[in-house]
Every structure is written in C-alpha cells, then in structure tokens.
Amino acid sequence: MQDSSNASIPLRQIGRADAKVSILGYGGHHLGDAPDEKTAVRLIQEAVDSGITFYDNCWEYRRGKTELWMGAGLKGRRDKVFLMTKTCPHGRDANLALQMLDESLRRLQTDHLDLWQVHGMAFDNDPELFIRPNGAAEALTKAKKDGKARFVGFTGHQNPMVHLGMLKTGFPFDSVQMPLNPFDHGFIRSFERQVLPELNRRGIAALGMKPLSGHGEPIKSGALTAEEALRYAMSLPVATTITGIDSLDVLHQNLRIARNFKPMTAAEMDELRNRCKPYAADGRYEIYKMSLRFDNPESRLAHGFPLDTRQSEVRDMLGSSENTGHPFPERRF
Amino acid sequence: MDSNEPELSRRKFLQGAAIMGASPLIPSRALSASDAVPPQGPEGVVPKKSLGRTGVQVSALGLGGYHLGSVSSDQSAIEIVAKALDHGIDFFDNAWEYHDGLSEERLGRALKGKRQNAFLMTKVCTHGRDKKVAMRMLEESLRRLQTDHLDLWQIHEVIYENDPEMIFAPGGAAEALLDAKKQGKVRFVGFTGHKDPEIHLRMLDHDFPFDTVQMPLNCFDATFRSFEARVLPEATRRGIAVLGMKSLGGSGEMVRHGGITAQQGLRYAMSLPVATTISGIDSMEVLDQNLAVATNFQPFTAAELKELRDQCRQFAADGRYELFKMTTKYDGKVGREQHHFPTAEELPL
Numbered sequence: 001m002q003d004s005s006n007a008s009i010p011l012r013q014i015g016r017a018d019a020k021v022s023i024l025g026y027g028g029h030h031l032g033d034a035p036d037e038k039t040a041v042r043l044i045q046e047a048v049d050s051g052i053t054f055y056d057n058c059w060e061y062r063r064g065k066t067e068l069w070m071g072a073g074l075k076g077r078r079d080k081v082f083l084m085t086k087t088c089p090h091g092r093d094a095n096l097a098l099q100m101l102d103e104s105l106r107r108l109q110t111d112h113l114d115l116w117q118v119h120g121m122a123f124d125n126d127p128e129l130f131i132r133p134n135g136a137a138e139a140l141t142k143a144k145k146d147g148k149a150r151f152v153g154f155t156g157h158q159n160p161m162v163h164l165g166m167l168k169t170g171f172p173f174d175s176v177q178m179p180l181n182p183f184d185h186g187f188i189r190s191f192e193r194q195v196l197p198e199l200n201r202r203g204i205a206a207l208g209m210k211p212l213s214g215h216g217e218p219i220k221s222g223a224l225t226a227e228e229a230l231r232y233a234m235s236l237p238v239a240t241t242i243t244g245i246d247s248l249d250v251l252h253q254n255l256r257i258a259r260n261f262k263p264m265t266a267a268e269m270d271e272l273r274n275r276c277k278p279y280a281a282d283g284r285y286e287i288y289k290m291s292l293r294f295d296n297p298e299s300r301l302a303h304g305f306p307l308d309t310r311q312s313e314v315r316d317m318l319g320s321s322e323n324t325g326h327p328f329p330e331r332r333f
Numbered sequence: 334m335d336s337n338e339p340e341l342s343r344r345k346f347l348q349g350a351a352i353m354g355a356s357p358l359i360p361s362r363a364l365s366a367s368d369a370v371p372p373q374g375p376e377g378v379v380p381k382k383s384l385g386r387t388g389v390q391v392s393a394l395g396l397g398g399y400h401l402g403s404v405s406s407d408q409s410a411i412e413i414v415a416k417a418l419d420h421g422i423d424f425f426d427n428a429w430e431y432h433d434g435l436s437e438e439r440l441g442r443a444l445k446g447k448r449q450n451a452f453l454m455t456k457v458c459t460h461g462r463d464k465k466v467a468m469r470m471l472e473e474s475l476r477r478l479q480t481d482h483l484d485l486w487q488i489h490e491v492i493y494e495n496d497p498e499m500i501f502a503p504g505g506a507a508e509a510l511l512d513a514k515k516q517g518k519v520r521f522v523g524f525t526g527h528k529d530p531e532i533h534l535r536m537l538d539h540d541f542p543f544d545t546v547q548m549p550l551n552c553f554d555a556t557f558r559s560f561e562a563r564v565l566p567e568a569t570r571r572g573i574a575v576l577g578m579k580s581l582g583g584s585g586e587m588v589r590h591g592g593i594t595a596q597q598g599l600r601y602a603m604s605l606p607v608a609t610t611i612s613g614i615d616s617m618e619v620l621d622q623n624l625a626v627a628t629n630f631q632p633f634t635a636a637e638l639k640e641l642r643d644q645c646r647q648f649a650a651d652g653r654y655e656l657f658k659m660t661t662k663y664d665g666k667v668g669r670e671q672h673h674f675p676t677a678e679e680l681p682l
Contacts, residue, residue, distance in 0.1 A: 124557065124652065188494045282496075282672045282674075284673040287674075291682060292659070304653035310680075
C-alpha cells in the first residue's frame with residue numbers, strides 16, 4: 001500500500017463527550033515490552049508527533065512500569081493527548097480504587113485523566129461488587145467530581161454477559177472497552193453482536209481492543225493480515241481501536257494503516273468474517289475469553305483464583321520480592 | 334417418584350433389552366445387581382440407584398478413573414478397586430485419554446476375574462474427529478480394560494462451543510455411539526463435560542438417544558453457571574440418567590479453601606437426583622473417607638441442601654472453586670490439540 005505519510009490520522013467523537021480522539025489508540029500494556037525506558041519514551045513521543053491522540057494504560061500493568069514510561073514519554077506533550085488509565089479494585093472498596101488513581105496520576109506525571117476506567121470486569125459477580133455500597137462505582141463518581149477524571153468507564157475481555165450486567169447497574173458510564181475482531185464476531189460469546197449495538201443505542205463510547213487477538217496469534221498463523229484485522233476493527237462503530245505497540249516497526253505499520261484508513265464495506269467485512277469463521281467457533285484465537293491468561297494477578301487474588309507464573313505480571317511480582325535490594329520500580333517518586 | 338420406581342425400572346429394562354437385542358456378549362446387569370454384594374466389614378455396602386430408564390442399577394458412589402492413574406503404584410490401584418468392589422461400589426469410570434492409557438490399563442488389571450461384578454464405563458476422546466477415530470479408540474479401550482464390551486461409553490469432555498456441532502456432523506462421534514451399540518460392544522451411551530451448562534443443553538437439543546449425561550454437581554455449582562439448576566432437570570425430564578462428578582471441585586479445592594468438609598460435599602452431591610456420584614479416589618484414606626459417607630448414606634433434607642447452598646453462595650459467585658468452569662486447568666491434552674489450544678504447560682489456567 002502507498003504510504004501517505006503526510007496524511008493525518010482521522011479523529012472521531014468519543015461517545016457523547018465533547019472530545020475527539022484518533023481512530024488508532026496506543027495500547028499501554030505492550031509499552032512494557034519495549035527493551036528500556038529510552039525506547040519507550042521515543043515510541044510515545046513519535047506516536048504523539050504522528051497524530052495518535054488516544055493513550056491507554058492501567059495501574060496494574062507490569063507493576064507500574066508502563067505508566068511510568070508513558071508519563072515520561074508524555075512530558076511536555078500532555079495537552080496534545082487524551083489520556084486514559086484504569087483502576088484495579090476487582091470488587092474491592094472505592095477507597096482502594098482512589099488510592100490507585102492518585103498513584104496513576106503521579107506515575108503519569110499529570111493532575112488529571114481524560115478517561116478513568118475500572119479494569120478487567122471478568123467474573124460473573126463483578127457488576128454486583130462494582131455497584132454495591134462502597135464499591136468502585138462510588139470512586140468513579142468522586143474522581144469525576146474532584147476533577148481528577150473527565151470521563152469514566154469500564155473494561156473487560158471475558159464475557160459479553162458481564163458487560164451487559166455492568167450496563168444493567170444503571171451507572172452513567174461514558175465509555176466501555178472490549179475485544180473487537182472478526183473472530184469475536186464468529187464466536188458464540190460476541191462483544192460485537194451482543195454489546196456494541198447496546199452501547200451505540202445508549203450513546204456510550206465503544207473502545208475496541210485486541211484487534212489482533214491479543215498477541216497477533218492469527219496473524220502469525222496466516223489466517224489474516226495485520227492490516228485486514230486493524231481495518232476491520234476500525235470499521236466498526238467505535239470511537240477508537242486500542243492496539244499494543246512495542247516497537248518502532250509496529251508503530252510505523254499501524255500509523256500507515258491508520259493514515260490510509262478507508263472503512264471496509266459491509267461486503268468486505270462479511271468476507272473477512274466468513275474467512276475467520278472456521279477458526280472462531282472454538283475460541284482458539286480468543287484465549288482471553290477461554291482462560292485466565294489475560295487476567296492479571298490483582299484480579300485473580302481479589303477473586304481467590306490461582307496465579308500463573310507464566311504471566312509477565314506474575315513474574316514481575318515474584319521478581320520484585322526477591323530481596324535483591326532493588327525492588328521494581330527502580331525510580332521512586 | 335421413588336414409590337413406583339421398581340416397576341418403572343423393570344418395564345424400562347425390558348424395553349431396553351428389546352432395543353439392544355439379546356446379545357450373548359452382554360450379561361444382564363439388572364439381574365446380577367439384584368443379588369447385591371453381601372455386607373462386609375463395619376461399613377456395609379454402598380446403596381444402589383436406578384440408572385435412568387436403562388433398567389440397570391448402579392452404586393450411588395462411582396470410582397473415578399482419572400485418579401486411578403495418579404495412585405502411587407499399580408498394586409495400590411488394584412487394591413483400591415478390590416476394596417471398592419467389596420463394599421458395593423460397582424460403577425467404574427475411565428477415559429481413553431486418562432494418563433495416556435494408564436488408568437484404563439490399571440482398571441483392566443484390577444477387574445480381571447471380576448468384570449461381571451462391575452458396571453464399566455469409559456469415554457471416547459475424538460474431540461471433533463470422525464467415527465473411525467472413535468471406533469479405533471473403542472477397540473483400544475476394550476483391550477486395555479481386558480473386556481469384550483463396555484456397560485457405558487461416553488463422549489468425553491464436551492467443553493468447546495463447537496463440540497456439539499462436530500459430534501453431530503455426518504460421520505461424527507454420535508454415529509460411533511450408535512454403531513458400537515448395534516455391534517454389542519457397548520450397552521449404553523452418553524456424554525460428559527465440565528465447562529458450561531449451555532453446551533450440555535445444546536447436546537440434549539439434538540434429541541439423540543443418550544442413556545446418560547455426566548456433569549459437575551456440587552454445592553458451589555448450585556448457584557453458579559449451574560448444571561444442577563439447568564441441566565439436571567432437563568436430563569431427568571428426558572429420562573436420561575445423570576452422573577455427577579467434581580463433588581469437591583475436582584482436586585478438593587472446596588475442602589482445602591471453600592469452607593466445607595469432604596463429607597458435606599459428597600453428601601450434597603449424592604443427595605441430588607442422580608444415578609451415581611463419581612469421585613476420584615487416589616488412596617485408601619480417601620476410599621475409606623468416601624465409603625464412610627456412602628455406606629451409611631443419609632440424604633440431606635431439602636432444608637439442609639439449601640443451607641449448604643446458601644453457605645457457599647458468596648464464594649460460588651465468581652467460580653473460584655470451580656476452576657473447571659473458569660479456567661483451562663481441567664481441559665485435557667487431546668482436546669487442546671484438536672482445538673488448537675496451547676498445552677497445559679503453556680496455558681495452565
């Protein structure tokens with residue numbers, strides 16, 4: 001494809017909010033896979049300067065490393081971006097959520113977030129725990145009132161029914177984040193078919209994630225190309241599509257796709273869905289719905305599930321308590 | 334329901350016999366079960382229950398085959414099976430894929446000379462492949478189990494969303510069940526799974542003549558993605574025998590962390606309207622513990638059942654002690670391979 005490197009990335013309205021964001025969002029988790037802070041800072045700076053305005057992060061990613069690195073990268077560029085991070089009470093009290101907010105603000109070197117979301121709604125009782133007295137819902141309301149967060153929302157990758165349960169609480173969410181890709185469409189538990197229309201109906205901003213299924217598994221196996229996958233996700237009625245970027249190569253590839261973006265026609269989307277359907281039916285490319293692989297240790301501990309030592313967050317967590325005298329994060333505030 | 338059960342069972346048995354044809358290979362379990370094993374030792378024997386509409390009776394406690402492969406030695410496994418038989422346990426569970434065949438081999442050796450005293454079940458592990466694969470597995474299971482027929486042959490681990498579709502595809506595993514029955518190699522057929530009541534209900538929607546269906550039944554399941562609330566009544570309505578499993582969470586999670594005793598957990602599962610409760614037993618201690626519950630079996634009252642459900646409700650709500658529903662921990666190797674999922678080493682949970 002021809003690279004129109006001078007073109008800018010299209011912007012879209014974010015729900016009912018008086019704000020616009022780039023159709024491509026920078027996923028914060030993969031920033032932690034950059035080899036060092038210097039590289040991460042360069043990635044963020046180049047992304048901002050290239051017109052990506054939506055930045056995703058989370059209090060529990062890589063035990064704070066990704067927020068620290070993103071904060072360093074956004075220094076002097078904060079007013080150019082729409083900054084989101086997530087809080088991780090996982091059913092625990094509002095107070096804990098607010099403590100995490102203050103820590104996120106410190107790490108991100110800012111006094112406010114554009115969007116603050118409750119992270120990782122995964123378990124059937126998460127909506128109930130969220131809306132209970134002294135639950136995280138109260139923290140969202142308070143953060144908005146205190147001017148620490150302009151907008152609020154929630155995220156999750158497991159189960160559309162849990163998302164619908166969150167909406168049924170009646171809380172006034174500004175945004176909802178969820179996996180959106182052609183495999184999701186072909187699977188029995190589909191966010192695109194079961195949640196996205198409901199958000200559009202309510203005027204809540206939909207944020208897509210995992211356009212490449214999390215770690216690009218179907219791209220590696222040749223089921224579809226990265227460009228097809230990203231174009232598909234960006235063609236849906238969403239405000240932005242958040243995708244992980246851990247290297248300049250990936251950044252440049254995604255910038256090229258976003259700058260040249262032309263929405264797929266309905267027929268093109270159907271063609272891609274049909275092509276992915278044989279691989280969609282058992283969830284093999286949606287491990288985040290089929291296992292706890294993508295559910296972080298904070299979530300597992302709060303809900304009483306075992307940890308998985310193959311998970312990067314768990315390795316970081318175990319590594320940080322080895323009494324080396326150098327606990328992560330090395331740089332303290 | 335209990336009052337007219339004997340008559341019903343007898344009538345259904347005669348029907349069943351007519352459908353099966355009087356294959357000389359198949360001993361009449363219903364008759365041999367009526368002269369039950371005499372009481373031995375202080376514990377007495379495990380009571381019998383009707384297996385749906387098959388006319389057969391089986392012990393209310395079944396011996397789980399997976400754990401037989403976890404027992405420290407062949408000899409200990411053989412001793413566990415012998416003692417179980419002595420105390421009236423005649424329902425034996427297994428699967429082609431358990432411990433790469435070791436579980437079936439051990440059970441085959443343990444039942445040598447005692448085959449006629451057992452109601453022998455194993456499972457076929459096509460995981461979406463065709464009936465030729467199923468029939469090859471059946472032959473292998475029969476060889477390992479040292480028998481010429483199974484009392485029950487079930488499709489194992491129906492847990493992926495597209496499993497029902499593949500099982501009922503032309504030339505799929507469902508056809509193998511019918512063929513095996515026709516050939517007299519199996520008396521009854523069913524399916525099993527530990528993941529999602531929806532998938533079980535979709536299997537039942539096919540109106541296939543299943544004799545049995547196996548599912549997790551325990552006091553945590555009762556209020557979470559519940560097989561007890563959703564599948565048990567539907568199977569019962571259809572006259573399909575229900576086989577309970579994972580009464581303590583699969584590996585005792587509910588006892589170690591969930592605030593119940595093994596006795597409470599087993600008693601809860603056995604008090605449900607099931608034909609048997611299959612329990613993994615990997616040592617004499619566990620066998621004795623379970624026999625103590627089963628031989629003196631007193632069902633919980635409705636009020637007691639409710640009390641235990643309510644006690645477990647809070648921690649049932651996120652599935653933390655039902656890892657088989659919420660994680661990949663209990664999903665077998667062969668199924669993962671066939672569905673292109675990572676191995677247990679790569680994706681433990």
